[in-house]
Amino acid sequence: MSELKTSFIGIESPNPFWLASAPPTDKAYNVNRAFEAGWGGVVWKTLGEDGPPIVNVSGPRYAAMHGKDRSVIGFNNIELITDRPLQTNLEEIAQVKKDWPDRALVVSLMVPCTEEAWKSVLARVEDTGADGVELNFGCPHGMSERGMGAAVGQVPEYVEMVTAWCKQYSGLPVIVKLTPNVTDIRQPARAALKGGADAVSLINTISSVMSVDLDSFSAVPTIDQRATHGGYCGPAVKPIALHMVSDIARDPDCAGVPISAIGGVSNWRDAAEFILLGAGNVQVCTAAMTHGFKIIDDMVDGLSRYLARMELSSVGQAVGQAVPSLTDWQHLNLNYTVKAQIDQNLCIQCGRCHIVCEDTSHQAISARMNGRRHYEVVEEECVGCNLCVTVCPVENCLTLRTLENEVDLRTGRMIKSEEKIQWTAHPNNPMAAPDA
Amino acid sequence: MELIATAHNGPAGIAAARLGEEDCRHNFCEMHSPLEANGARVEAERCYFCFDAPCLEACPTGIDVPGFIRMIANHNPAGAAGLILQENIMGGTCARACPVETLCEHACVRNQDDDRPVTIGLLQRYAVDQALDQDVNYFSRASDSGRSVGVVGAGPAGLACAHRLAVMGHSVVVYEAREKTGGLNEYGLAAYKMLNDFAQRESRFITSVGGIEIAHGKTFGHDFSLADLRDRHDGVFLGLGLGGGNTLGIPGETSAGVEDAVDFIDRLRQATRLSSIPVGKRVVVIGGGMTAIDVAVQAKLLGAEDVTLVYRRGPEQMKASAKEQDFARIRGVTIRFWAQPESVVHQDGSVTGVEFHVTGGPDGQRRPPNFVLDADMVFKAIGQAPQPLAEALAGFKRERGRLVVDANRLTSQAGVWAGGDCIAGGDDLTVSAVQDGKLAANAIHETLSAGGTD
Ligand SMILES: Cc1cc2nc3c(=O)[nH]c(=O)nc-3n(C[C@H](O)[C@H](O)[C@H](O)COP(=O)(O)OP(=O)(O)OC[C@H]3O[C@@H](n4cnc5c(N)ncnc54)[C@H](O)[C@@H]3O)c2cc1C
Ligand SMILES: Cc1cc2nc3c(=O)[nH]c(=O)nc-3n(C[C@H](O)[C@H](O)[C@H](O)COP(=O)(O)O)c2cc1C
Ligand code: SF4
Numbered sequence: 001m002s003e004l005k006t007s008f009i010g011i012e013s014p015n016p017f018w019l020a021s022a023p024p025t026d027k028a029y030n031v032n033r034a035f036e037a038g039w040g041g042v043v044w045k046t047l048g049e050d051g052p053p054i055v056n057v058s059g060p061r062y063a064a065m066h067g068k069d070r071s072v073i074g075f076n077n078i079e080l081i082t083d084r085p086l087q088t089n090l091e092e093i094a095q096v097k098k099d100w101p102d103r104a105l106v107v108s109l110m111v112p113c114t115e116e117a118w119k120s121v122l123a124r125v126e127d128t129g130a131d132g133v134e135l136n137f138g139c140p141h142g143m144s145e146r147g148m149g150a151a152v153g154q155v156p157e158y159v160e161m162v163t164a165w166c167k168q169y170s171g172l173p174v175i176v177k178l179t180p181n182v183t184d185i186r187q188p189a190r191a192a193l194k195g196g197a198d199a200v201s202l203i204n205t206i207s208s209v210m211s212v213d214l215d216s217f218s219a220v221p222t223i224d225q226r227a228t229h230g231g232y233c234g235p236a237v238k239p240i241a242l243h244m245v246s247d248i249a250r251d252p253d254c255a256g257v258p259i260s261a262i263g264g265v266s267n268w269r270d271a272a273e274f275i276l277l278g279a280g281n282v283q284v285c286t287a288a289m290t291h292g293f294k295i296i297d298d299m300v301d302g303l304s305r306y307l308a309r310m311e312l313s314s315v316g317q318a319v320g321q322a323v324p325s326l327t328d329w330q331h332l333n334l335n336y337t338v339k340a341q342i343d344q345n346l347c348i349q350c351g352r353c354h355i356v357c358e359d360t361s362h363q364a365i366s367a368r369m370n371g372r373r374h375y376e377v378v379e380e381e382c383v384g385c386n387l388c389v390t391v392c393p394v395e396n397c398l399t400l401r402t403l404e405n406e407v408d409l410r411t412g413r414m415i416k417s418e419e420k421i422q423w424t425a426h427p428n429n430p431m432a433a434p435d436a
Numbered sequence: 437m438e439l440i441a442t443a444h445n446g447p448a449g450i451a452a453a454r455l456g457e458e459d460c461r462h463n464f465c466e467m468h469s470p471l472e473a474n475g476a477r478v479e480a481e482r483c484y485f486c487f488d489a490p491c492l493e494a495c496p497t498g499i500d501v502p503g504f505i506r507m508i509a510n511h512n513p514a515g516a517a518g519l520i521l522q523e524n525i526m527g528g529t530c531a532r533a534c535p536v537e538t539l540c541e542h543a544c545v546r547n548q549d550d551d552r553p554v555t556i557g558l559l560q561r562y563a564v565d566q567a568l569d570q571d572v573n574y575f576s577r578a579s580d581s582g583r584s585v586g587v588v589g590a591g592p593a594g595l596a597c598a599h600r601l602a603v604m605g606h607s608v609v610v611y612e613a614r615e616k617t618g619g620l621n622e623y624g625l626a627a628y629k630m631l632n633d634f635a636q637r638e639s640r641f642i643t644s645v646g647g648i649e650i651a652h653g654k655t656f657g658h659d660f661s662l663a664d665l666r667d668r669h670d671g672v673f674l675g676l677g678l679g680g681g682n683t684l685g686i687p688g689e690t691s692a693g694v695e696d697a698v699d700f701i702d703r704l705r706q707a708t709r710l711s712s713i714p715v716g717k718r719v720v721v722i723g724g725g726m727t728a729i730d731v732a733v734q735a736k737l738l739g740a741e742d743v744t745l746v747y748r749r750g751p752e753q754m755k756a757s758a759k760e761q762d763f764a765r766i767r768g769v770t771i772r773f774w775a776q777p778e779s780v781v782h783q784d785g786s787v788t789g790v791e792f793h794v795t796g797g798p799d800g801q802r803r804p805p806n807f808v809l810d811a812d813m814v815f816k817a818i819g820q821a822p823q824p825l826a827e828a829l830a831g832f833k834r835e836r837g838r839l840v841v842d843a844n845r846l847t848s849q850a851g852v853w854a855g856g857d858c859i860a861g862g863d864d865l866t867v868s869a870v871q872d873g874k875l876a877a878n879a880i881h882e883t884l885s886a887g888g889t890d
Binding site: 355 | 478489490545546548549
């Protein structure tokens with residue numbers, strides 16, 4: 001079992017699992033329960049400026065996309081930032097930090113885009129003894145229409161400006177939480193760094209309309225026959241978050257920036273993937289909201305065993321290990337060739353591989369042998385695309401085999417293992433540079 | 437499954453009310469709990485939507501199983517029922533009565549990766565029950581062809597044939613000896629498979645398409661002849677079933693208390709009060725098929741204290757599947773293999789037991805000594821035979837009494853088709869009778885459309 005204790009931009013926590021700023025971190029009651037369950041840290045539900053409290057809808061604020069067996073695959077909300085008075089939150093934060101000194105407690109903030117507003121709220125947060133602040137530049141609904149949240153996060157100049165104010169008026173570490181509702185995540189990340197951010201966290205939720213009620217002709221969740229777009233999160237957004245996290249991890253302009261990864265983390269495996277792609281720790285919201293805090297046990301145990309198995313003695317040693325594997329398409333080895341292969345002992349003869357390849361791909365899996373159901377790869381046609389592997393319901397029944405020093409029956413070409421060729425140097429590329 | 441109520445130390449002999457009516461009703465509850473909407477969708481999602489699906493090949497009526505299951509998964513049970521009924525108008529009864537563990541569910545590839553098939557029968561039932569509950573209309577008749585077909589027997593074969601012919605625009609008269617429509621659906625299937633008068637509900641649904649007249653109390657060979665049918669109609673379909681029980685051919689067989697299982701079930705199915713049906717305290721059932729299982733279980737559920745089913749060969753040879761054997765065992769039936777009845781032991785004309793010899797296993801050697809099982813009631817469940825119709829069917833080519841037909845279910849006489857239990861080479865299942873009726877209807881339609889058969 002490896003050590004999970006982490007120090008993220010100097011903020012210590014017994015494990016890299018923090019609860020993201022959201023309902024699970026909205027009050028002392030929840031946060032105390034989370035810490036009792038074993039969570040390493042929390043980012044407190046986003047605080048706004050002092051004044052009349054935020055008003056949330058009293059109709060449904062969540063909706064979900066269910067998978068087979070009704071597990072929640074995607075989750076969407078139209079909740080705003082905390083609707084409790086600022087003073088109450090600050091008092092609770094101070095008390096919780098006092099009671100749980102070994103846990104990370106970061107405070108999420110979102111106030112109007114003026115220097116004065118940020119200055120005043122920062123001073124009050126600092127008084128609580130919290131470990132840092134996270135700037136919520138990400139919320140895509142409700143607050144953005146008031147010129148906050150994603151409305152700031154989508155304009156790099158604003159990101160830089162507000163970040164700079166925070167560094168100027170507070171000694172606390174500053175994490176900038178990015179919105180995924182942009183075309184190139186590196187732009188706001190670079191801006192945050194320019195403004196002096198200590199770290200970035202991502203992703204916040206993705207703008208979404210969850211579904212439409214087919215009987216009432218209204219989008220969902222429906223509030224008195226009307227609906228609005230919300231923010232999408234949960235397991236379904238993980239691939240998008242992985243892409244954005246790795247884009248920042250690979251960006252020379254962002255070199256070395258600490259990343260707190262968020263988006264669909266549901267178990268230790270998800271967390272490990274984000275860490276390997278450059279995250280120093282992870283934050284979790286939907287998985288906790290759909291299962292309760294006890295999921296932390298599996299996360300901690302699984303990650304620790306995994307690191308030990310990979311002979312990595314700490315989380316830090318794992319950070320970014322998979323980043324070098326990512327490149328641009330043009331640098332992939334076009335000589336690398338695989339073929340599908342079916343383990344006939346495992347095959348249950350459902351024929352899914354055949355029909356998808358036959359109807360939509362390369363006609364490379366035959367369906368009958370001697371008049372009986374029997375599925376066989378036709379190597380002369382197989383391009384190794386992975387579609388059949390994707391639809392096969394039996395684990396390890398359909399796999400891809402790498403050709404090594406043998407002839408590709410489809411092209412008739414000899415595949416030599418040591419021969420690598422990228423598009424940049426490919427004979428079919430009119431712009432190929434001979435030695436690239 | 438809920439625990440069943442059992443009787444203890446009741447009177448010897450054959451007696452009614454071994455259990456109170458309430459206990460009987462409780463015991464004859466649903467054999468499998470039906471699926472509700474979400475459960476059905478979750479189960480439907482287990483289906484792999486196989487290519488050239490083996491379940492479809494295994495269904496005698498060729499229902500597009502993966503097709504209808506996908507519709508259930510996608511919140512379209514009405515569409516699913518449409519797909520089912522298109523191939524099998526008795527999809528509702530088949531979902532309840534088919535031995536799915538030897539048909540579609542046996543073929544399901546999920547048996548291999550999960551050890552548990554998709555519960556196709558329950559899903560089919562869910563879809564069809566929804567459709568019947570909601571009175572969805574699936575069939576409209578083609579314009580009147582001006583031709584008419586006479587169908588004998590309102591069982592699964594006859595009704596399936598009549599329905600398809602009616603849809604294709606022909607007018608159909610179904611001649612039925614008995615008072616109710618449905619054949620063995622009404623009089624033969626186990627009571628716990630067909631709760632809530634399902635056979636009648638389904639019959640009404642089938643005839644609601646129009647163009648089908650059912651003439652009850654009309655017995656072929658008694659009230660009318662084949663010549664009459666040929667006179668009145670352009671084509672004839674015989675779906676007579678079997679209607680007579682086989683005899684054991686052993687001494688004492690005619691003693692009081694020895695009864696054909698089918699007759700007993702018939703009475704049970706028609707009883708308004710289950711507890712009014714007299715049943716033995718110690719019951720012996722002879723046979724190895726579905727009927728043997730059904731009569732043994734139903735005797736037990738009525739309060740028989742000791743029920744032993746005796747089969748002359750082993751568990752693998754038994755026509756009732758392993759699942760059915762377990763179904764009976766769980767309900768308290770004892771199953772004994774490798775023993776054949778030698779004589780019925782009786783006193784003062786009433787049965788007191790059955791003497792068996794041990795057949796001794798696959799080698800067929802007798803293994804003495806014989807043994808006697810005490811019994812005050814004995815059920816013969818050794819298959820049905822077509823004897824009652826011998827005379828009426830004299831002019832047809834037959835095999836062991838059953839009608840010989842071709843692939844289109846045409847008999848040896850032009851213009852007369854047949855299907856269901858009364859034909860040779862079948863497997864005596866409801867679903868096969870439905871398929872026979874359907875194939876015959878297609879063939880009749882083709883013949884009539886070509887101007888044939890008057
Ligand atoms: C006790 C029992 C339990 C069974 N359980 C199952 C089961 O669980 N699952 C399964 O798939 N199969 C089961 N079967 C078999 C199934 O019931 C039959 O295969 C099916 O009913 C055959 O249909 P059919 O239309 O050929 O005959 P039937 O259902 O027998 O219908 C024949 C009809 O013709 C009528 N008729 C007969 N003679 C005349 C005449 N001379 N004139 C006019 N009308 C006449 C009868 O009254 C009846 O209505 C069971 C059979 C029995 C006996
Ligand atoms: C109901 C709900 C409320 C949220 N509120 C906030 C918030 O106040 N501030 C914030 O920065 N992010 C908020 N988020 C976004 C989450 O912190 C997180 O970034 C996002 O849900 C992705 O993580 P997940 O896939 O683990 O849920 C909210 C998410 C949900 C589901
Ligand atoms: S065999 Fe089973 S999994 Fe395959 S299509 Fe039929 S029901 Fe679905």
